[in-house]
Amino acid sequence: MTDPTSTRQGALPALSALPTRLPQRRELLTEVPGxxxxxxxxxxxxxxxxxxxxxxxxxxxxxxxxxxxxxxxxxxxxLGSGIAVTSVGASAPAVVAAVAEQVAHFTHTCFMVTPYEGYIEVAEELGRLTPGDHAKHTVLFNSGAEAVENAVKIARLATGRQAVVAFDHAYHGRTNLTMALTAKSMPYKTNFGPFAPEVYRMPMSYPYRDAHPHISGKTAAKRAIDQMEKQIGASSLAAILIEPIQGEGGFIVPAEGFLPTLAEWAREHGVVFIADEVQSGFCRTGDWFASEHEGVVPDLITMAKGIAGGMPLSAVTGRADLLDAVHPGGLGGTYGGNPVACAAALAAIKTMEEHxxxxxxxxxxxxxxxxxxxxxxxxxxxxxxxxxxxxxxxxxxxxxxxxxxxxxxxxxxxxxxxxxxxxxxxxxxxxxxxxxxxxxxxxxxxxxxxxxxxxxxxxxxxxxxxxxxxx
Known part of the structure; x- marks a missing residue:
């Protein structure tokens, strides 16, 4: 481990308070695969x-x-973390302890039947950690795709509009609606159609491939906005859905100004701005959420992966008025917000903050x-x-x-x-x-x-x- 007092550029502070069971070393005993x-x-x-x-x-x-x-x-x-899931480490001590304690009490009751405190605590934490100081509510699910699909449902119901915009190179999941939102055909979409309607694809800011000629973030956003206004019309658009840093599409970091310009236009036209932070959330990009880098405050945020140290959990957190526009029973699921996963999430969040x-x-x-x-x-x-x-x-x-x-x-x-x-x-x-x-x-x-x-x-x-x- 490095000296925790080191000030050398790039030095990683030691984490002596996080013990490990396995030696943290690379070692090959056989050919690969063995x-x-x-x-x-x-x-x-x-x-x-x-x-x-x-x-x-x-x-x-x-x-x-x-x-x-x-x-x-x-x-x-x-160097993969189960695709950005085990950010606090595989079998993180606090997560293991929290899961073991919860399993000893109950593994499931279904929050829609007999609720429990863990679900509420996770919702409280997400309301505290996500960008913005407005009133927020949360609903929990199992996977990133579930979170995205439910965010779109919320936006459509709350606005009374149907159209949804996604972007080139986007990945949002493998369910029917999220396949439509995902840009890449093979292996995610090929021969799985027909797909959900009223999904429109817009050009992404991709600085490396926009370099000749150079396109600024603000110009790239205006390019997308112009297409939205011409092809859809703001009055028909329920939501703009975007990964603040695209994941499966290539870790594409949009040029500065792209996200704020889109978010401002959405706000002016009553369009729900949804940040898909499934891969980029929970300290992964140096902030709790990648949206924070340019001060963007989404209307809704979808989360999963790093949320619970490896246990299956996802969430939609956002404006209380949007989530509460949905009729009672309109959101939920048998396993959504499972008590064991909630315990893991609370332990993972505590670990992220303490260290x-x-x-x-x-x-x-x-x-x-x-x-x-x-x-x-x-x-x-x-x-x-x-x-x-x-x-x-x-x-x-x-x-x-x-x-x-x-x-x-x-x-x-x-x-x-x-x-x-x-x-x-x-x-x-x-x-x-x-x-x-x-x-x-x-x-x-x-x-x-x-x-x-x-x-x-x-x-x-x-x-x-x-x-x-x-x-």
């Missing part, structure tokens, strides 16, 4: 639908802090981005493969392109991720074009472990940069 993982893959092929894919071929036996141990005893540095994990995310950014940008300069953006390095907090990305162009290079992206896995570092990919490496380390990762993982990533990028140029 024999036990291969045997489980054979059993899986016989029992599990082939459509339910996994991007990694290793099977987990244990996980703790920023380390995943597979069934062969190999320990991997986790300033938002500040720690900013420290991760300060440590990682300079290294990645120096590597991009070393390799030479004209020669490739690094076209762009971007992100905020501990939600960071590297976009890979073919030499001397902005043409996406998904092949090299997959090869780099596979190379990292073979050396004990788990790196996820994403992007509309499949050419983005995304880094989502647990916010409790030590500086030493993170630096070691970056060494592995940089080595893989160097090797595959040379290989790509030789093709």
């Amino acid at each position: 024999p036990s993982s291969k045997r489980l893959a054979q059993r899986r092929a016989a029992a599990v639908a082939s459509s339910a894919v996994s991007v990694m071929p290793v099977y987990v036996a244990d996980a703790d802090g920023a380390v995943i141990r597979d069934v062969d005893g190999n320990s991997f540095v986790d 300033d994990l938002a500040g720690r995310a900013r420290a991760i950014e300060a440590l990682v981005l300079p290294r990645l940008r120096a590597l991009a300069d070393e390799l030479g953006t004209a020669e490739g493969p690094i076209g762009d390095v971007r992100g905020r907090g501990a939600m960071l990305a590297i976009e890979l392109v073919h030499s001397g162009s902005t043409v996406p290079d998904p092949e090299t992206t997959r090869a780099v991720a596979a190379d990292c896995l073979a050396q004990g570092v788990l790196v996820l990919t994403c992007g509309t074009y499949g050419n983005v490496l995304r880094l989502l380390p647990p916010l409790v990762i030590s500086e030493e472990l993170l630096s070691e993982a970056l060494d592995v990533l940089e080595g893989a990028l160097r090797r595959h940069s040379v290989a790509a140029q030789e093709v």
Whole structure:
């Protein structure tokens, strides 16, 4: 662990108050995947639908802090956090204790039948933590897609309008309505239609790909607004739905001014502004919510992933008048706000606050981005493969392109991720074009472990940069 008094730029403060069960180190005892993982893959092929894919071929036996141990005893540095879920670390002590205590009392009653205090406490915390000092109410669900779908329901009922705007490169889920809201066809939408109607797609601010010619955030927002006014009309538009930093679409950080301009136009025209913070929320970007970076106060916020330390929970929090416009019984579900998940959420939130994990995310950014940008300069953006390095907090990305162009290079992206896995570092990919490496380390990762993982990533990028140029 680093010295907690260190002031070196990028240094991560020690977290001695958060003990770990597993050694926080990278260790490979077998080839990857090992024999036990291969045997489980054979059993899986016989029992599990082939459509339910996994991007990694290793099977987990244990996980703790920023380390995943597979069934062969190999320990991997986790730079994925289960897609931004285990931000407080895998099996975080406070979350484990809270879950164990709650399970000992009751695992379920259904809040719609016999309510309980945990649900109320989570709603109170979300009202306190989300942007804005207006009156807020909350309703809890199980998944991010459920939260998004219910936010749209709320907006449509409250406004009496039907149209909903989503953006290029967006990902909002796999239910019927959220598939319509999601931009990418394969694998999320292909042959699953027909989709829900009255969904309109607008151009996103994508600074790397808007660079020639340069389009400012405000100009990009006005481009989208002009299309909304022409294609839909403000009087027919119920909601604008946007990820403040796009997740699955490529960790796209819109140019400054894009979100505030859209939010201001929405407010002027009575359009509900919904921030999908499913992936970007809960300290991930250096603030509790990514919307806060430019002072945007959404009407509704959808949340999941990092909310409960790995337990399934999601939420819609926002203006009380909007949520209360829905008739009694119009929102809910059997498992929504499960008491065990609520206990986990309260423990995760307490951990984030006590250890300033938002500040720690900013420290991760300060440590990682300079290294990645120096590597991009070393390799030479004209020669490739690094076209762009971007992100905020501990939600960071590297976009890979073919030499001397902005043409996406998904092949090299997959090869780099596979190379990292073979050396004990788990790196996820994403992007509309499949050419983005995304880094989502647990916010409790030590500086030493993170630096070691970056060494592995940089080595893989160097090797595959040379290989790509030789093709």
